[in-house]
Amino acid sequence: MKPRRRVVPSRARAVEPYPTPRRRSALGAAPRPATPSARPTGPAAAASGRPALSVDAVDLTVDLAPGRPDGLHLRNPILVASGTFGYGIEYGDVVDVQGLGAICCKGTTLKPRVGNQPPRVTETPAGMLNSIGLQNPGVEAVIDKYAALWATWQVPVIVNVAGESIEDYVGVVRRLDGVPGVAGIELNISCPNVGKGGLQFAVDREAAGAVTAAVRRATDLPLMVKLSPNVADVRAIAQAIEAAGADAISAINTLSGMAIDRARRRPLLGNTYGGLSGPAIKPVALRVVYEVAQVVRIPVVAIGGVAALDDVLDFLFAGASAVQVGTAIFADPGLPLRLVDELAVWCAAQGMSSHREIIGAALPAGARKGVHGKDRPSVKGVEYRP
Amino acid sequence: MRLAGAELVESRLILPDQWLQTYAAPWLTAAGVRAGQFVHVRTPDYSGLVLRRPLSINTIDRASGHMTIHFRITGKGTEWLARARPGEVIDMLGPLGRPFEVDPRTRHVLLVAGGLGMAGVRSLADEALEAGRQVTLLFGARGAAEVYPSSLLPPEVEYVVATDDGSLGQPGRVTDLLPEYEAWADQAFACGPWPMLSALAQLATGRDARLGVARLGRRRGQRSAAAARGTAAARRRAWLQVSLEQNMGCAVGACLGCVVFGVDGPQRVCREGPVFAADEIVWEGASV
Numbered sequence: 220m221k222p223r224r225r226v227v228p229s230r231a232r233a234v235e236p237y238p239t240p241r242r243r244s245a246l247g248a249a250p251r252p253a254t255p256s257a258r259p260t261g262p263a264a265a266a267s268g269r270p271a272l273s274v275d276a277v278d279l280t281v282d283l284a285p286g287r288p289d290g291l292h293l294r295n296p297i298l299v300a301s302g303t304f305g306y307g308i309e310y311g312d313v314v315d316v317q318g319l320g321a322i323c324c325k326g327t328t329l330k331p332r333v334g335n336q337p338p339r340v341t342e343t344p345a346g347m348l349n350s351i352g353l354q355n356p357g358v359e360a361v362i363d364k365y366a367a368l369w370a371t372w373q374v375p376v377i378v379n380v381a382g383e384s385i386e387d388y389v390g391v392v393r394r395l396d397g398v399p400g401v402a403g404i405e406l407n408i409s410c411p412n413v414g415k416g417g418l419q420f421a422v423d424r425e426a427a428g429a430v431t432a433a434v435r436r437a438t439d440l441p442l443m444v445k446l447s448p449n450v451a452d453v454r455a456i457a458q459a460i461e462a463a464g465a466d467a468i469s470a471i472n473t474l475s476g477m478a479i480d481r482a483r484r485r486p487l488l489g490n491t492y493g494g495l496s497g498p499a500i501k502p503v504a505l506r507v508v509y510e511v512a513q514v515v516r517i518p519v520v521a522i523g524g525v526a527a528l529d530d531v532l533d534f535l536f537a538g539a540s541a542v543q544v545g546t547a548i549f550a551d552p553g554l555p556l557r558l559v560d561e562l563a564v565w566c567a568a569q570g571m572s573s574h575r576e577i578i579g580a581a582l583p584a585g586a587r588k589g590v591h592g593k594d595r596p597s598v599k600g601v602e603y604r605p
Numbered sequence: 606m607r608l609a610g611a612e613l614v615e616s617r618l619i620l621p622d623q624w625l626q627t628y629a630a631p632w633l634t635a636a637g638v639r640a641g642q643f644v645h646v647r648t649p650d651y652s653g654l655v656l657r658r659p660l661s662i663n664t665i666d667r668a669s670g671h672m673t674i675h676f677r678i679t680g681k682g683t684e685w686l687a688r689a690r691p692g693e694v695i696d697m698l699g700p701l702g703r704p705f706e707v708d709p710r711t712r713h714v715l716l717v718a719g720g721l722g723m724a725g726v727r728s729l730a731d732e733a734l735e736a737g738r739q740v741t742l743l744f745g746a747r748g749a750a751e752v753y754p755s756s757l758l759p760p761e762v763e764y765v766v767a768t769d770d771g772s773l774g775q776p777g778r779v780t781d782l783l784p785e786y787e788a789w790a791d792q793a794f795a796c797g798p799w800p801m802l803s804a805l806a807q808l809a810t811g812r813d814a815r816l817g818v819a820r821l822g823r824r825r826g827q828r829s830a831a832a833a834r835g836t837a838a839a840r841r842r843a844w845l846q847v848s849l850e851q852n853m854g855c856a857v858g859a860c861l862g863c864v865v866f867g868v869d870g871p872q873r874v875c876r877e878g879p880v881f882a883a884d885e886i887v888w889e890g891a892s893v
C-alpha cells in the first residue's frame with residue numbers, strides 16, 4: 220500500500236496517527252503544548268485556543284504493537300513498571316488494577332531464582348537503589364499461579380522476560396506463547412543486578428538484535444524490548460532492536476549505582492551494586508526517549524521517575540506513546556490510576572480528543588520518524604515487517 | 606490492608622532521639638490489627654523522599670481508635686516524622702505483615718527486646734496480658750540513658766533490664782538473661798538487632814529436648830505433617846518467634862526488596878514476616 224498522503228499544515232497537528240471519533244479539520248494555529256496544568260479552570264481553559272472538551276470525549280487508548288495483526292491495545296497509556304507491581308495481585312487491596320493501561324509483571328526467568336543477598340533496597344537522593352537480582356519462581360510457576368487469573372482480567376499483563384543466554388529467553392517466551400492471560404512480552408535485556416546475562420545484551424547492538432530476533436521467531440505475541448541507559452549510544456541499539464522485529468521499545472531500565480554503609484564502612488547493598496530509579500533518573504530517561512523516538516518507527520514506552528502528570532506530559536512530548544510508573548508506586552500506590560484521570564482532564568482542558576496528539580511534539584522538525592509521524596509506511600492493520 | 610490518613614495526636618520524645626507518637630486511626634484499629642504487624646508511613650512530597658518507612662505498631666487502643674508508633678531518628682524519613690505536629694494527617698498503609706502467634710495453651714510469655722526492638726514486641730505485652738497470661742520483658746540497651754521507661758509499660762509486666770555498661774540493671778547482654786527464664790517461659794518473642802536475634806535463636810535451639818518438654822496432644826511422627834513450616838499453625842508451636850527489620854520498598858510483597866534468607870528460600874519480611882519462627886531463618890553467615 221502506498222503511504223497515504225495527508226495535508227499537514229503544522230507539525231504539531233501531524234501527530235494524530237489514528238482516526239479518532241472527533242476529528243477536526245486541521246485549521247488554524249498549531250496548538251501550543253501548553254504548560255501542564257492538571258485542572259481545567261473553566262470553559263475557556265483551553266490554552267490551545269480550542270474549546271475544552273468533556274472528559275468523557277477524550278480517547279486515551281494506545282496501540283503498543285501497531286505492527287502486529289491484533290496489536291496490543293491499551294485503554295490508557297499509563298502502565299506499571301516491572302518489579303514494582305509484583306504480579307498484579309499484591310496491591311489488589313488498595314488499587315483497582317483493572318483501571319491501568321497494562322501491568323508489566325516481575326522479571327521472569329526459565330528456572331527459579333532466589334535473587335541477591337539482602338539488603339536489597341535503599342533510599343538515595345530523589346530515588347532508590349535496588350538489587351533484587353531477578354528473584355522469581357520461574358516461568359512454569361508464574362504461569363501456574365497467575366496466568367489463569369490474568370486471563371480473567373480486563374487489564375493486559377505484559378510478562379517481563381529475563382535470561383542469561385538467548386536460549387533462556389527463547390525458552391521462556393516459547394513457554395509463554397499462547398498462554399491465555401499473557402498479553403505481551405517485555406524483553407528485559409537490561410537488568411544491572413545479575414552477574415551473567417541481562418545487561419550484556421543491552422550494551423551491544425549485535426547481541427541486542429540477535430536476542431530480539433530469536434525471540435521474535437519464537438512468538439507472535441507483542442514484543443517490547445527494554446533498553447538500558449548504561450550504554451554509549453542508545454540509538455544504535457534501539458535501531459538494531461527495531462530491525463530485529465520488536466513491536467515496541469521501553470526505556471529506560473535502572474542506572475547502575477551503589478551506596479555505602481558508613482557505620483560499617485562497606486557497600487550497603489548485599490550485591491554492592493544496585494539499579495537507581497526514581498525522580499533522580501527522569502532527565503536521563505527523557506534524553507533516551509527523545510533520542511530513540513527520533514530513530515525508530517515503533518512506539519516508545521517511557522520509564523524513569525514518573526511521579527506526576529507533568530512527568531507523563533514531558534515523556535509524551537519527548538516522543539513516548541505511553542509511560543510506565545515504577546518507584547513512585549511504593550510511596551503512592553494510587554498514583555497510576557490518578558494519572559489516567561489527570562491526563563484525561565488535561566487533554567479535555569486543552570480541547571484535545573486524545574493524548575496522541577501531543578506525542579513527539581517536542582521532537583525536532585523532520586526528525587519524527589516514529590509510528591506517529593507523517594512518513595509512517597503503512598496504515599493501521601497492515602503488518603510491518605522489516 | 607488499607608491506605609488512609611492517620612491524625613497525629615501526640616508526639617513525645619521518650620529517649621534520646623526516640624519518639625513515641627500517638628495517632629488517631631480508627632480505620633486501622635478496627636481492622637483487626639494484631640501485635641507484631643506494622644504500618645508503612647509516607648512522608649509528604651515536599652520531603653523529597655521516595656520511599657515509605659515501615660514502623661511497628663507499638664500499642665493499639667481499640668476503644669479510642671488510637672495507636673502509637675515508636676521510632677528512633679536514623680535518617681531523613683524519621684527526622685521528618687519527628688517534626689510532625691499534632692493535627693497533621695499522615696498517610697499510612699496498613700496493617701501489614703503477619704502477627705505474633707501465641708499458642709492458646711501458653712501461660713508464661715517471655716518478651717526479649719534489644720534497644721528499639723521494644724517497638725516490635727511492646728504491643729504483644731498488652732495482647733498477652735489481655736488474654737490473662739503472665740509477661741516478663743527482658744530489655745537490653747547500651748546504657749541507662751537508653752533504657753525504655755518502665756512507666757510506659759503496663760504494671761503487670763515483669764521488667765528486667767540489662768545494660769552493656771552496667772549502668773542500670775544486670776550488666777551484660779540481654780541474651781545472657783535468657784537461660785534463667787528459658788524454663789519458665791512457654792513461648793518467647795523477640796525483636797532487636799540481628800546479632801541479638803541470632804544469639805537468641807542459637808540459645809533456643811534444642812530447648813524442648815534440654816528441658817524434657819513433652820509436646821502433648823500430638824501423635825508420634827506427626828510433627829512435620831501437621832503444619833508446614835511458615836504457616837500460622839507451625840509458628841504457634843514455635844518456642845521462639847522473632848520480629849525482623851529490613852529496608853523495604855513496597856511492603857505488600859511486590860518488589861522483593863525486603864527479603865531475608867530462610868530455610869525454605871527467600872522470605873519477604875513484609876509478607877511472610879515480619880514475625881518468623883526462629884527456625885525458619887538461616888542465621889549463620891547472614892547479617893542484615
